[in-house]
Amino acid sequence: MNEQLINEIKTTLQKSKVTKLAAISMQNEMAIKEVIDLTFHPEEKIAFRAAWILENIYENNPKNFVPFVTYFLDGFSKQNNLSARRHFSKILALLSKKNALPEIKQVLMDYDTEKLVETTFQWLIDEQVPVAIKSHCLNILANFTTIHPWIKDELLQTMDYLVDKESIAFFAKVKQIRKQLKVK
16 A cells, blocks of 8 residues: 555645545555655655545544554654644644543643643744644643643743744734633
């Protein structure tokens, strides 16, 4: 499966093909693990495309993703490809939402999320990280305030610090997160 998938994603992908490859991967449980592994491929474009497929796997069928949540979380902090990080951060933002599947919420409750929080804060303050990733980081951190109440104050301070340094899109996201945290 791995070689076949690499061959499929070596060339530019359209959204329709990503959706198709995600659907194929969902039919074989071990394929999801292989897609996660491919997000760390040394060839940046392959890693990015695999991360895009992974995001689609989660969005199209979160239930199939449940057996691999811990494996995904274990790799989250190791993801150094900025293009793949965009999809990783979106997936973690979705995993940590309050309306996530109960099985996923349980995995997160049982998981040591400190490293995830630390990594997310690092990505948020890193000047090299694009605003789309930072936007997902804000969601992740706001979502994790239920597990780690201390994040709220730290997040508010960090947003205050970053709001003048980032784009107008970031400012809009900060407003949304403040609302979520019920802070004026």
